[in-house]
Amino acid sequence: MKQEVDQFIKRHQLFEPFTTLLVGVSGGPDSIALLNYLYDMKVDWGFHLVALSVDHQLRGEESQADLQYVKQYCEERSITFVGVSLDVPNYKSKHKLGTQEAARAMRYQFFEEQMKENQADYLVLGHHGDDQVETMFMRMTRGANPASLTGIPISRTFATGKLVRPFLSVTKEQIESYCSANDLVPRRDPSNHEDHYTRNYFRMHILPLLKDQNPNLHQSVQKLSENMTDDSNFLDEQARKVSDEIIQYEDDPKQVTCSIIQVKKQPYALQRRMFHLILNYLYDTLPSGLFYGHETQFFDLLHSERANVSVNLPNKLSMIKSYQNLHFQFYQKKEVDFFKTLTIPGKVMLPTGAEVHASIISSDQKTKDKEKHKDYYFFPLHNNLQESDLAIRYRLPGDRIYLQGLNGRKKVKDIFIDEKIPVYQRDDWPLVVEKTGEVLWVVGLAKGTPSGSYRLNGDRFVQMEYRRKT
The missing domain is CATH 3.40.50.620 (HUPs)
Structure with missing residues (x-):
């Protein structure tokens, strides 16, 4: 021996x-x-x-x-x-x-x-x-x-x-x-x-x-193990290189997003290994409840024709297909009662780390580029606009918005669908609302029209700016 x-x-x-x-x-x-x-x-x-x-x-x-x-x-x-x-x-x-x-x-x-x-x-x-x-x-x-x-x-x-x-x-x-x-x-x-x-x-x-x-079975099996390990190590290295290019890893909180189109372009062997690389990144220790069927569910989501569908993995990890992206995140209790007054001038820090700033500017500061940009919203300053007239909250059932050029109101839900916003992001998407509850701005997506009766104040404007978390 x-x-x-x-x-x-x-x-x-x-x-x-x-x-x-x-x-x-x-x-x-x-x-x-x-x-x-x-x-x-x-x-x-x-x-x-x-x-x-x-x-x-x-x-x-x-x-x-x-x-x-x-x-x-x-x-x-x-x-x-x-x-x-x-x-x-x-x-x-x-x-x-x-x-x-x-x-x-x-x-x-x-x-x-x-x-x-x-x-x-x-x-x-x-x-x-x-x-x-x-x-x-x-x-x-x-x-x-x-x-x-x-x-x-x-x-x-x-x-x-x-x-x-x-x-x-x-x-x-x-x-x-x-x-x-x-x-x-x-x-x-x-x-x-x-x-x-x-x-x-x-x-x-x-x-x-x-x-x-075969009395020498252990030798045959050990040789097979070594050969398979060599092959597996090579494929794992290839998968890591591809993953670094097409997978977005985030630390706080831990989550992963990848393009379904880009993943499907890879050989099947690399797709499988990319799935396991994602799990190893997200889990500190792989849970015992993980099994081969979860890998099958990963491939099912890649090829699903449904726009939005999710699968639950062990330890409250969700695997979510949303349009052409696949997202992995741990369940987090939503802050459904989020509501903050937006003073003018002033700012509101969102739970995501992003911010909404409000300020008063003159007409010559209101550039066309900013007017067209979805992260800016302008409306004329009114004499009777009160400090507590605007607030930021998350969506509520039945929310609608008056859009310029639209005869009537549009459901906020439909705006999310049109913009292909993933389902898991919709419940904590910021909305700027008036004191009446009317949605003025689906932040970063759609700009509405103020519904109140206000007296205009010269050529000054309220500028709201959405500053995304960097």
């Missing part, structure tokens, strides 16, 4: 000499064999080893004994040991997770903290070739996502360094033989023999059937 692992490490250049390695050690055969293997390498490579052991508080005294076993092994060999007891049951209940998912989340959080505290170069874990086979077949069973064929990565960025798995080249049987040959007596977790866990079911019932057909 040692020769196979040595060659695997050399081929993939997993380690640099004279570095700090943190080793995840449960006390089971895989992890104690890994720690023992690295201990034997320690002198030649100049490694500083730190063993990390976790009691997940799931098996009472047994899991505490596991931690003590690892501690004793380390003390006998002068290996730095860090053990911790984590309240997984409470975390599971608080975050509404499965047992294994909660245990993994807390364990990796502990690993990350230790990587930073020790300024470590590597976190080394004992996943082996049979784990790789189980993982890939489990993922393919749950959903036919190409990412399932990349399997468990040999190496990836983690905290201050890299997470590496040198045992992916060998089988569980080889590890057990290594333990026997080196007089290691690992701890045994009885739950590993309970087949109501999906992974255990695959390990106990599916893997033996596959290995009957």
Whole structure:
């Protein structure tokens, strides 16, 4: 086994000499064999080893004994040991997770903290070739996502360094033989023999059937994983380049907008990866509720003939098709009661960060360019215009506006439709209204006519300006 692992490490250049390695050690055969293997390498490579052991508080005294076993092994060999007891049951209940998912989340959080505290170069874990086979077949069973064929990565960025798995080249049987040959007596977790866990079911019932057909299945699957990873990494890089050109990312709040036409011009493989790049940008941690069906919904929206349609994703993220754009945003409670008096002169700050300014100007300051611009609105100053006569609010059901040259009034809703304003933007679009409630200006879109009876005040005008958030 040692020769196979040595060659695997050399081929993939997993380690640099004279570095700090943190080793995840449960006390089971895989992890104690890994720690023992690295201990034997320690002198030649100049490694500083730190063993990390976790009691997940799931098996009472047994899991505490596991931690003590690892501690004793380390003390006998002068290996730095860090053990911790984590309240997984409470975390599971608080975050509404499965047992294994909660245990993994807390364990990796502990690993990350230790990587930073020790300024470590590597976190080394004992996943082996049979784990790789189980993982890939489990993922393919749950959903036919190409990412399932990349399997468990040999190496990836983690905290201050890299997470590496040198045992992916060998089988569980080889590890057990290594333990026997080196007089290691690992701890045994009885739950590993309970087949109501999906992974255990695959390990106990599916893997033996596959290995009957090919005893070296782990080598074939590992090679497939490496090839698929290489291909996937290349396509991911291409998708990132395209995404930087055609996708608009916003930080505050986090949201993403992309042109459906531009996305559909890309090869299908890049479209799929762009979807996952968007999710990785928006979610701090990908939720467990995401599944292959959401990717299908993404493609359905791209090809939908409906002008406005949306799909809900986990954790209150919405995927919204509006005309020729696709928008991703988290649900935010609308400030439906927004209402601010617009004094003249004065300004109103909108919840979006934009502003509406009002001022009094002379006729020679009212240029034709500004008159035509949708972000400006002018009307003659009136002697009886009161300070509280104008206000800014959001739309209300039935809102209408008097438009110049139009016989009668037009629904504000129809203006939004004509201007192809996305549905998700309409409820908090600013409207300047008169004290009667009549809409004077659909800001930046349509200019109405004052409805009140006012006495004109010479050649002075009220200028309103919409200053968009930059």
